[in-house]
Amino acid sequence: MSLSILAVDDSRTIRDMLKLALTQAGFEPQLAEDGVHGLEVLDGLQPDAIITDINMPRLDGFGFIEAVRGQDAHRATPILVLTTESAPELKARARAAGATGWIVKPFDPAKLVRALHMVAGPGATA
Template identity: 75%
Template sequence: MSLQVLAVDDSRTMRDMLNLALSSAGFTAHLAEDGVHALEMLEVTEPDVIITDINMPRMDGFRFIDAVRSNDKWSRIPILVLTTESADELKAKARAAGATGWIVKPFDPAKLVKALQMVAG
């Protein structure tokens, strides 16, 4: 299964790691540095799945998830949160905003690929 994945993270190193993991799995990675940039990219790409960090400048992950879920064109795209945060209240806040799942960094590339395939159906 070849997926189009929009990966949103303010860390260039993390974007590079995600790009490597996704491309190694045969997926196409679209990379954005924050929620504002990701919303701009959604206007010109059609990802099967979105991966987003929570703590980012300009627009954090919670606001980004809310913006995606409030737009009819994108509201059905699965969203996985990939973050260093692990607090239950943040996971609940992400689920309430519309996140599909939660993965804590550092990530295992094989487990990330499996999670992406699972949520993409």
């Protein structure tokens, strides 16, 4: 059974890279272009994990994470932040909002896949 992943990023290039990497790894990716679109896609979807950028228009990653965590159905869904940001205070803010992990762009697809398996694979605990 393949894992369903929601990937939220305002960069078409990053979304395309994520789609390719996730599909090649056997995941079923759903894509969204910002936090607002991510919440729309999430409605009715029960992904095994979520990947989100931080710096996005309309609704940034922090707001998106908080909104996801505010939904009973997604309180425990693992959320990985994938961003160019690396400041410790931003990581702490994301963790406080409910993020599970943090990966800095540019990303290594193999590292991302390993992280997803760690947080969302069989026997994983979020």
